[in-house]
Amino acid sequence: MKIGVKVMPRKEVLDTQGRAVESTLRQNGKQLNACQVGRYVVLDLPGEDEAKAMASAKDMAEFVLHNPLIETYELERL
Amino acid sequence: MKIGVKVMPRKEVLDTQGRAVESTLRQNGKQLNACQVGRYVVLDLPGEDEAKAMASAKDMAEFVLHNPLIETYELERL
Numbered sequence: 001m002k003i004g005v006k007v008m009p010r011k012e013v014l015d016t017q018g019r020a021v022e023s024t025l026r027q028n029g030k031q032l033n034a035c036q037v038g039r040y041v042v043l044d045l046p047g048e049d050e051a052k053a054m055a056s057a058k059d060m061a062e063f064v065l066h067n068p069l070i071e072t073y074e075l076e077r078l
Numbered sequence: 079m080k081i082g083v084k085v086m087p088r089k090e091v092l093d094t095q096g097r098a099v100e101s102t103l104r105q106n107g108k109q110l111n112a113c114q115v116g117r118y119v120v121l122d123l124p125g126e127d128e129a130k131a132m133a134s135a136k137d138m139a140e141f142v143l144h145n146p147l148i149e150t151y152e153l154e155r156l
Contacts, residue, residue, distance in 0.1 A: 002088055006118050007118075008118065008120065010143075014135075020117065021142065021143070025138055025141075027143065028142075029132070029139070030131055030134070030137070030138055030141070031123070031124055032121055032122060032123050032124070032125065032138075033124055034122040035119065035120065035121055035122065036119070036120045037117060037118070037119050037120075038118045038119075038120070039115060039116070039117060039118060040084050040085075040086065040115070040116045040117060040118040041096075041099065041108055041113065041114070041115050042086070042113065042114045042115075042116070043113055044110060044111040044112040044113065045109070045110050045111065046109055046110070056108070056109070056145040059108070060103055060110075061106055063103075063106070063108070064099065064102055064103065064106075065099070077112070
């Protein structure tokens with residue numbers, strides 16, 4: 001079962017990648033209000049039990065996929 | 079209007095980040111079949127017209143957010 005983990009920088013943290021992309025887009029005449037850049041991790045987990053896979057993905061996300069000081073994460077079933 | 083752009087490495091390309099995460103998780107006793115790591119960009123675009131915002135996000139994704147040689151992207155409305 002595939003689970004997606006979306007990891008985004010917290011609002012309070014300076015998102016340097018987002019700023020860079022935003023200014024590049026603006027300099028090239030694109031119109032946008034804001035832009036954030038984060039990571040997306042696709043986990044392919046064994047088994048077909050959704051609750052179990054979600055619990056396992058949450059465990060991995062908290063263990064190594066995100067840094068809680070500067071990032072938040074969301075899980076979604078794919 | 080917020081549009082999410084999910085940029086993932088193509089299957090044929092060696093996903094070094096994904097491999098690293100996969101082996102770290104395995105070494106720590108987590109069970110998984112595979113893992114891919116990509117980027118997630120949230121674009122906050124002016125206007126409320128969804129079709130227009132999607133077209134504009136597609137334009138930005140093709141222009142600067144993804145490298146078509148090694149990555150594919152998907153758009154989603156947030």
